[in-house]
Amino acid sequence: ERAVESGGGTCLYDETMHAAQLDRLSLETDLRHAIDAGDQLWVAYQPIVALPEGRLAGFEALVRWDHPTRGRLSPTVFIPIAEVTGLIVPLGRLVLHRACHQMVRWTAMREQGAEPLFMSVNLSARQLGDRDLLETVTEALAESGIDPAQVKLELTESAAMSHAGETIGLLWRLKALGLRLSIDDFGTGYSSLSYLHRFPVDSLKVDQSFVAAMCRSTEGRDMVRIIVDLAHMLKLDVIAEGIETAEDAKLLSDMACGFGQGYLFSAPLPPREAASWITSSEIAGR
Numbered sequence: 001e002r003a004v005e006s007g008g009g010t011c012l013y014d015e016t017m018h019a020a021q022l023d024r025l026s027l028e029t030d031l032r033h034a035i036d037a038g039d040q041l042w043v044a045y046q047p048i049v050a051l052p053e054g055r056l057a058g059f060e061a062l063v064r065w066d067h068p069t070r071g072r073l074s075p076t077v078f079i080p081i082a083e084v085t086g087l088i089v090p091l092g093r094l095v096l097h098r099a100c101h102q103m104v105r106w107t108a109m110r111e112q113g114a115e116p117l118f119m120s121v122n123l124s125a126r127q128l129g130d131r132d133l134l135e136t137v138t139e140a141l142a143e144s145g146i147d148p149a150q151v152k153l154e155l156t157e158s159a160a161m162s163h164a165g166e167t168i169g170l171l172w173r174l175k176a177l178g179l180r181l182s183i184d185d186f187g188t189g190y191s192s193l194s195y196l197h198r199f200p201v202d203s204l205k206v207d208q209s210f211v212a213a214m215c216r217s218t219e220g221r222d223m224v225r226i227i228v229d230l231a232h233m234l235k236l237d238v239i240a241e242g243i244e245t246a247e248d249a250k251l252l253s254d255m256a257c258g259f260g261q262g263y264l265f266s267a268p269l270p271p272r273e274a275a276s277w278i279t280s281s282e283i284a285g286r
C-alpha cells in the first residue's frame with residue numbers, strides 16, 4: 001500500500017532488493033561461522049557406477065549445510081555466495097580434506113586387491129584462481145595418506161576457460177601430483193574444442209540437462225551421443241549425471257558411456273549410508 005502511495009512499484013522493488021541483500025549478507029556471516037566451527041557442514045557422497053553393470057566405481061563429494069534456523073540448504077544457494085566472497089577457498093579445503101579422509105577409511109574396509117574406488121571433488125573457478133590451491137591439494141593428499149590416483153577434481157568448462165592460459169599450467173601441476181581431472185557439466189559452458197584437447201583432463205561429465213533431454217527427443221539423444229563420441233575420440237572417460245530412469249541407463253550404455261550417477265542408482269548419501277554401498281558393493285537400480 002505504501003509502495004503505491006510513494007509512486008508505484010519502484011519502491012516495492014527496492015525494498016525487495018534490499019531484503020535480498022540483507023539475506024545474502026546474513027547467510028555470508030553464518031557461512032563464515034559454519035566454516036570456522038565445521039559442524040554444520042558435512043559431505044554427502046553420491047555413488048558413481050560403471051555402466052551397464054552398475055558396479056560401484058567411486059563417489060562424488062557434495063557439500064551440505066544444516067543451517068541452525070533455515071534447515072538444510074542446497075549448495076546451489078550457498079556455493080554462489082561462497083564464490084563471490086572467497087569463502088569457497090576455506091570451504092573447498094574442508095570438503096577436500098574430509099573427502100580424502102573418508103576414502104582412506106573406506107579403502108581400508110575393502111578387500112585387498114579390490115579395484116580402487118575414486119573420490120571426485122568439485123572445484124570452482126575461484127579456487128582455480130587461488131594461489132595456494134596446489135599447496136592445499138598437496139596437503140590434503142599427504143595428510144590423509146590417500147593414493148592420489150583415487151582423487152578426481154571436477155571443474156566446469158567455464159572455470160577451466162576463465163584463465164585459460166594460466167589454468168593449463170596449473171592443471172598440469174595438479175596432474176603431476178598423480179590425481180585425475182574431470183570436466184563437469186560438459187556442454188553447458190562455452191568450451192572451446194581447441195582448449196579441450198590441450199587440457200590434461202581424464203574425463204568428461206555429461207550435464208544432467210542433456211541426460212534429461214535424451215528421452216524427450218531424438219535431438220536430445222543425438223546431443224548425448226555426440227558428447228560421448230567426442231569424449232572417446234579424445235580418449236577420455238565419460239560419466240553421465242542425472243540418470244533417473246532405467247531407460248536413460250540403457251540408452252547411455254548402448255552409446256558406450258562408461259559411467260553414470262543419478263537417482264536411479266542413488267541420491268547423494270550421508271557417509272554412514274554411503275558406506276553400505278562399499279560393504280555390499282551391490283548392483284543397484286535394477
Ligand code: C2E
Nearest residue numbers: 062063075076079095122123124242243244261262263268
Ligand atoms: P554438480 O557438481 O554438477 O553435482 C551434481 C548435482 O546433481 C548434485 O546437486 C546432485 O545432488 C544432483 N543430482 C544427482 N543425481 C541426480 C539426478 O538423478 N537428478 C537430478 N535432477 N539431480 C541429480 P547438489 O548436491 O545440489 O549440488 C549442486 C552443485 O553445487 C554441484 O553440481 C556443484 O556445482 C556445486 N557443489 C556441490 N558441492 C560442492 C563443493 O564441495 N564445492 C564446490 N565448488 N561446488 C560444489
Ligand code: MG
Nearest residue numbers: 060122154184
Ligand atoms: Mg560435480
Ligand code: MG
Nearest residue numbers: 184185205241
Ligand atoms: Mg555436474
Ligand code: MG
Nearest residue numbers: 185207208241
Ligand atoms: Mg551439474
